[in-house]
Structure formats: structure tokens, C-alpha cells
Amino acid sequence: MKSAIILGAGMVGVATAIHLRQRGWSVVLLDRREPGRETSYGNAGIIQSEALRPYPMSHAWRELANIAIGRTNDVRYRIAALPWHLGPLLSYWWHSFPARHARASAAYAQIIGCAIREHEAFSRQSEADNLIRRDGFRILYRAQPALEAAVAAAVTLREAYGVKFRVMTSAALKQAEPALADAGVGGVHWLEPWTVFDPGGLVLAYANLFMRLGGHIVRGDAQSLSASGSGGWSVITEDGRMEAETAVIALGPWSPNLLNRFGYRFPMVRKRGYHRHFAGGSRLDLPLYDAANGYVLAPMTRGARITTGAEFAPPGGKPDLTQLACAEQAARKLLDVGRPVEPKPWIGTRPCMPDMLPVIGGAPHHRGLWLHFGHGHHGFTLGPTTGRLIAELMNNEAPMVDPFPYRPERYQRQTLSVNPEL
Numbered sequence: 001m002k003s004a005i006i007l008g009a010g011m012v013g014v015a016t017a018i019h020l021r022q023r024g025w026s027v028v029l030l031d032r033r034e035p036g037r038e039t040s041y042g043n044a045g046i047i048q049s050e051a052l053r054p055y056p057m058s059h060a061w062r063e064l065a066n067i068a069i070g071r072t073n074d075v076r077y078r079i080a081a082l083p084w085h086l087g088p089l090l091s092y093w094w095h096s097f098p099a100r101h102a103r104a105s106a107a108y109a110q111i112i113g114c115a116i117r118e119h120e121a122f123s124r125q126s127e128a129d130n131l132i133r134r135d136g137f138r139i140l141y142r143a144q145p146a147l148e149a150a151v152a153a154a155v156t157l158r159e160a161y162g163v164k165f166r167v168m169t170s171a172a173l174k175q176a177e178p179a180l181a182d183a184g185v186g187g188v189h190w191l192e193p194w195t196v197f198d199p200g201g202l203v204l205a206y207a208n209l210f211m212r213l214g215g216h217i218v219r220g221d222a223q224s225l226s227a228s229g230s231g232g233w234s235v236i237t238e239d240g241r242m243e244a245e246t247a248v249i250a251l252g253p254w255s256p257n258l259l260n261r262f263g264y265r266f267p268m269v270r271k272r273g274y275h276r277h278f279a280g281g282s283r284l285d286l287p288l289y290d291a292a293n294g295y296v297l298a299p300m301t302r303g304a305r306i307t308t309g310a311e312f313a314p315p316g317g318k319p320d321l322t323q324l325a326c327a328e329q330a331a332r333k334l335l336d337v338g339r340p341v342e343p344k345p346w347i348g349t350r351p352c353m354p355d356m357l358p359v360i361g362g363a364p365h366h367r368g369l370w371l372h373f374g375h376g377h378h379g380f381t382l383g384p385t386t387g388r389l390i391a392e393l394m395n396n397e398a399p400m401v402d403p404f405p406y407r408p409e410r411y412q413r414q415t416l417s418v419n420p421e422l
């Protein structure tokens, strides 16, 4: 029987583990925490079937100037953090030119296009339907030109991919969401995405499915990964040392750190995000993205979750709650969100690759080591799909989509000399 150790039990690692187990592999899933407690816990919980094009970096000088002077809330930065982010950001900017972005989008659309189908299979088998709504989410606009631009972009997406949306007047939005005191100039309702009341709970439900299929979940530190004498890979877990023929690195934003030890340098655009739950106020029916203020307000099990946009913070830098405070202030003008549930907000990092595509494939210089990370803004959406793709590659099956755009080798130029001991 073929065997694998999956490092990281977020949406990406758990999904990989299920797909391999369904192919008869012996699979151990390792994490230092319970499954789904990090990035896959803290997101906005939207399975974004409409996000067929990855988010490029703006090339519009006006938008960049607004970010530079702190006039936007969807993207913020700290000056002290810039030296650390500059290299990956320049690469992101380069990949965001229209022709390159169009190439990335062609690949992205293929995997996003499978996302609902793959979640459907998992959610059915894990009986997680109570965590999911299948009614889409809404975007509220506060200025007519912004709404018109969004509608034009949505029409282009519909023509290219057949996605469904509905344009809403301010009155229609208010009727759909009676709790709103202000419905701006109206909005767009994306009709097909799924929304999840407890993103970490969904990952846990999928992890339970993995165990029911005969998989093992263990606690341990992924940094203990090493090549074993028998040509495979081993890790130290709370249950002792474990070995397998293959190992998969699915550590989300922590993946490049571990790979440094093996001589690989993967540039990552680390976009920090915050969330906090509020309870005791009014409740929205569906998640709402307030486009002008760059946050999502989503009805979740623990309360109304306000999730922020991207912050470029220094590594390990203390939380800066400005972005979340601005989001909360804007949300309070829309409706009574109530009181904060947690004493402190949650903080996490979107693991974005500069070319906006995840890394999926075998490590260039290490037999049996597989890489599966860098899902950026959409890892919660994409985990089950790219989990299938990597399982097919590992199992020597015909892949569901062309894996070439995701190959780890595309970052070879950043690769340092390989540790000869490994």
C-alpha cells in the first residue's frame, strides 16, 4: 500500500488526505493543533465559485496612491513592513499585467470551476449540510460608478463562464436584508457561491470523514520532517516516530518556512487578515461584502463575523486593529452588529503566491516530497479541488486539469543550493 504523511490539517491538507485515502493510500495527517484551527478557521467562509479570476495587484496609480496615503481599508500596510514584502510584491505586480493575469485566470477558472462539485461530494459524505448555505452572497456598493463597474465585470464573467448573478437596487437590497439601515446605491448578488456558518467546523467535519475512511490524525511538529533511511520521509509525532513513502507539505502560510530547510525559497505575498464576532444585534440573512470599506459581514454560528481585507504587517508584528476598527465602524452604520464576542480579534495570513496560483506538485529535488500550498484568497474554496489534483498526480492518474501552471519548478530561480544531506 502506498503511504503518505500530510503536514498541515487546514482545508488544503485535510482535502488532500481524503483524496489519497479514497485511493487506498495509508495516510497520516499531522498538525500541531486540531484540524481547521488556523487560516481555514478564520476566513470569511465563502466558497467562491464566482472568483474565476484571481485578484491582481492594481496598476492604477490613483488606487496605489490611495493605499500609500492610507485612504483605503481593503488594503493597508505598515512602512516598517515594506522591506520584508517588497520582493514578493514586485513579483505580484509584474504578474498582474493584463496578459499574465489573463494566463493565470485561464488556469484559475478551471480549478475554481470545480470547487462546488468537490465540496458537494465531501459535504454529502461528511453530513455537514447544517454548516452550509447554497444561496450566494451579496456585495453592497456606495457609489453609482463602482456599482456600474462591478456589473460590467460581472457581465464579462457571465459571458465567459456562465456564472449567475442578480443586480439589486438599493430598495431590493433593503427588502432582502431588512436589518440594513443603509443599502447604498444597491449591489450585486452572486447566486451560486456557498457560504459556511463555521469554516473551522467544516474542516473538522471533513477531517472526521477522513478518519471514518480509515485515516489517522496525529499531533506533532512539521519541522521534524526528515528524509528517512529507507528512502521515504519521517516525522516525530506525539505517538512516536512515523514513516511513509511520501510527504505532502500543506502548511498554508508556514509552508515556505519549512521548505527553507530543504533549500527552497518560495516567495509568498502574506496578506494578513483579522476577524471578530459580534452578537446581540441584528442579523443579516446572507454574507455581505461592503466594497467601499473592504470587509465582509457574515452571519456565523458564533455571531456576525467581520472579516477584514489585506494588511502588510512585519513578520510576527503586533496586531494593528485600525483596519478592523474602520470595518466595525462602517458596519455599525449599516446595522446594529451588537457587542464583540471575543476579548481579542483573530489574526491570520492569506498565503498568496506572486503569480496568484497555488503550488501543486513534486518538490524539484526531493523524491517523494510533494508541495501543496499558496492558495491565497481562496484556499477554503479550492482545497477539495486541488486536493484531488495532487492526489491524482501522486497516484499516477490522468490529472483532472493541466497541472503545468501550478508546478513548483516555476519558482526554481528562487531555489538555493539543496542541502546535500537530504
Ligand SMILES: Cc1cc2nc3c(=O)[nH]c(=O)nc-3n(C[C@H](O)[C@H](O)[C@H](O)COP(=O)(O)OP(=O)(O)OC[C@H]3O[C@@H](n4cnc5c(N)ncnc54)[C@H](O)[C@@H]3O)c2cc1C
Binding pocket: 007, 008, 009, 010, 011, 012, 013, 030, 031, 032, 033, 034, 035, 036, 037, 038, 039, 040, 041, 042, 043, 044, 045, 046, 047, 048, 220, 221, 222, 223, 250, 251, 252, 253, 254, 271, 272, 273, 274, 275, 307, 308, 348, 349, 350, 351, 373, 374, 375, 376, 377, 378, 379, 380, 381, 382
Ligand atoms: C481574513 C481571511 C478571509 C478569507 N476568506 C476566504 C473566503 O471567504 N473563501 C476562501 O476560499 N478563502 C478565504 N481565505 C483564504 C483561506 O482561508 C486560505 O487560503 C486557506 O484557509 C488556506 O488553507 P491551508 O490549509 O493552506 O492553510 P491553514 O488553514 O493555515 O492550514 C495550515 C495548517 O498547518 C498547521 N501548521 C503550521 N505549522 C505547523 C507545524 N510546524 N507543525 C504542525 N502543523 C503546523 C497549522 O496549524 C494549520 O492547521 C481567507 C483568508 C483570510 C486570512
